[in-house]
Amino acid sequence: MDMFTRVEPKRQSFTVKEDYGWEDIQNKDGSLYDLLSDYLSYDFPLWKRLEFSDFKKYPIKKYSGNFLRNGNLLLTQDAMKTELRDFTTGKFAGVDPKFVMMALIFFNSGVFGKIDKNERINLDYDLKDNKVVIENSGLILEEDSSVIMIRSYRGEGKLLNSASKYLLRAGSKLKIFNVIISPKTDLVISSSLYNLEENASLEVYDVIFGGEKTAIDHTANLNGDFSRATFKTVYFARGKERMDLRNSLNHFGRSTYGRIETNGSLSDEGYSVVRGNIEIKSTAVGADSEERSNTISLSKKARADSIPSLYVDNNDVIAKHGASIGNIDEDKLYYLMSRGLDERSAIRLIVSGIFEPIINEIPPDNSNLKEEIENAISVRI
Amino acid sequence: MELIKIIDLHASIGEKEVIKGVNLTVNRNEIHAIMGPNGAGKTTLINVIMGNPKYRVTSGEILFEGKSILNLSVDERARLGIFQSFQYPEEISGVTFMNFLRLAYEKMHPDQKMSVLEFGDMMVKIADSLKMDHNFLKRYVNLGFSGGERKKSEILQLSALNPKIALLDETDSGLDIDALKIVSEGINNASKNGMAVVLVTHYKRILDYVKPKFVHIFIDGRIVKTGGIELAEELERNGYEEVRI
């Protein structure tokens, strides 16, 4: 069989005057030495759409306060002293290898754990007091275990860089909420990798009110037969905020199922790039995968890019995607205003409607977080 | 003359047995009605006779004009003169009815050479008899058809292709009384030249217009009782529960 090569643009990069080094490592450990030399051999990625071409080295400090609210887990520096050590330093592509490695080496926060039953995990990261939060986290879900994890990153800081990875063994279930409300933070980066064995099930809900520049990547490898992954992201960008949100599904197993749904709204000169990648390998017979995105742009100067891709090597599949970008629906607005709402309230109501389905999914004992999301919408419109 | 003879037929979908020992003989010219509750396997029986690859015959025999057809593919059975009408016929975009039917007609009757015009005339006549708009022939196969249009389109195909036996699946469901009369007339006309009919139905209503010689009660994958039209009447009065024994 003739195999064809797909030619793709090479990674572009830029050099910085000052990068982090050995002295910036919070939890010095010999095993990080090789990783560090690998890290230093990489330049920073140049991102055209985000206009990311400069990296400011903010000092990394010991995390002050307590981010682990709930859950039977080890802090990353402690996990490194256990059998989880190799897992804590495991590299992956994420948003970009440079940032993933940065998190693995320079982390000042994060948790690791092996879970074999049902577990609730709450992680609250405070950007306001810490300014720089670098997280390295990871979970192994043993067979048939089930985890609900609620993770938030809140406050005005300088840099957030998170890398996390998840191994979902056969039949395990992971439901994860990531809420980022980090206005005026220079750079917000989050990379997550999920490896799913057979019959494992993953649901990821992202609520993103980003920093000045935000880049998020979730990648799920559906390795096991009948494994399932759903990504639901909602976002809002205002001012000159730029965000690049990528969700990827790689189907390897038979009868795997994937959904990507990204909805958001833009005001001022907000700019969003919504990427959805679906790759269905020839082994993934019977795969069913679909991607949708919808952007409501409230401002003339906002910009919305949609970059969905489908790569299909197998014909026994269902693969679809759809995208729409437009203004707020005039008919809906009219209807609400005919019931007495002023325009602003009506718009706020419609935009809240984008967030509502995800807020609803958040377990009820997180009323503070829900309120904060609702406030974040309010102040933005 | 024996047209189709089904002997102790068993068939499965996946591991599940759905046809559990059916015996049925249909002669030329005969109209048979198969009645039974939802999920009894009536539609499955038609699919198995037609050779739908979703179902596997595990034992038994189907003879058509004395020869086994079990090893024949669906199109080969169609060309022998077996016609299946569908409850939910497929929509096929980009293919007009006219082109599709002409092609099917050529396959079924390779020795009859008809020009495009002659074939068109024939189709128009059939469409008229079914009170169908001629534009229908220019439309894509079943695309955007209403329920009634779909039934008529199936009967139009039946009339055009002129098979030896028609297996009709719930052809009456969802039709108003006028449409039902037209469709029944279509079936009756087609059967005048010797065509046999196996009519699967849930309700007796259509039997007022298409008169069967035999009525079979079909429950849980087999024929449990056979009789004349009076059986349908009994069924109407007492329901399937009574007939079960």
Place this chain on the structure above:
Amino acid sequence: MTNNALSKTEPGLNRRIIEEISESKNEPLWMKDIRMKSLEYFLNRPNPNFGVDISALDLNSIVNYVKPGAQNERSWEDVPEDIRENFEKLGIPQAEREALAGVGAQYDSEMVYHNMKESLKKLGVIFLEMGTAVREYPDLVKKYFMHLIPPNDHKFAALHGAVWSGGTFIYVPPNVNVPMPIQSYYLMGSPGMGQFEHTLIVVDKGSKLEFIEGCSGQNYSVSNLHAGAVEIYVEEGATVKFSTIENWAKNTYNLNTKRASVDKDGTIIWISGTMGSAKTMLYPSSILKGKGARAEYTTITYAGPGQHLDTGTKVFHFAPYTSSKVDSRSISFGGGYAFYRGLVRVSESAIHSKSSVDCSALMVDNVSKSDTLPIIEVMNNQSEIGHEAYVGKINEDQIYYLMSRGLTEDDAKALIVRGFLDPFIKQLPFEYAVEFNRIIDMHFNSKIG
């Protein structure tokens, strides 16, 4: 031009070869300058960083100019028989008599036939071989030539600028409705050559033109290269329908560039079929620069054994109330690889614009590949932009339904594929549609006819 006759250049590219081509064509200095500048760009540009792998294409072994053993004639009788036969087989002279307003026919690097009906000449329509147009209408050509596709756009636009030869020039004056299509046909007959025809179409205010482009070639074991350029200027209120069937031989690299600029209330309609070649990169682009300008696409890509076809559409909305509609379909079978690459860019000023893009891909078997990458960039909030895509196989229930009416499985598949491609096929001139159906039948072992 006979005194400078050049029959064929040596393989590869250098200043001397370009000079030879230019001199043999008696070109004005400005055109020679374009060629020389293009050569520089070409030598300095890297290969494209996306699309198909062209690392196996040895540009130094490609013969960039091959003069056919014929002059540019106005009567088919004067075209040498061996060349004429090729066009007869394609049904071109017959189609010309019956349904075309004008025909051009290119063999290798030069046009061998070019003719237009007298009635159109009287209306002021110009239809010439491109090189002749450069000499006879230098001012008109200079105003448009390689402005839409600048030579430094990409490596193969630069190559084209350096070695272009043949092709068609059309000018339609204001308010003329050209009643029948004009067609040009391009044939590559020599092994290891490159064909670089240039098509320049200018349709002035309120006029209408339908142009048909056909391309094919003979199959050789060595690689051939096609890097043509099509530039279309649709002026205010004008409409151009541009139909193409690219059926290059399976040894051909087809790295082609097509672009249209559309002024106020103008319309460009692209009907584009890519079925031949070993590897293709082709993305017809529409630059909607006038208020109310429109672009419509109906495209198909048909990738069979040994083919990697990377095709797509690009629409740039630069003015208010512009609209675009894309219906793009692909078939991949027998290990073929179809890639749809799309771009819709809506600028800040293109308020009240609309765009809808529909892509669907049918994968006939389990060894083929189908990828879709449609990029949307929207820079204002008063536009409605949508995109839908679907990848899947032939529906088994449809096959069963057709087989229950007596069709063989092969016939059923061929009929479904035809139906899937119908929106494209029904836009084609009759002889192309028949040919296309014949090819589908052949690939699916069907005898539907």
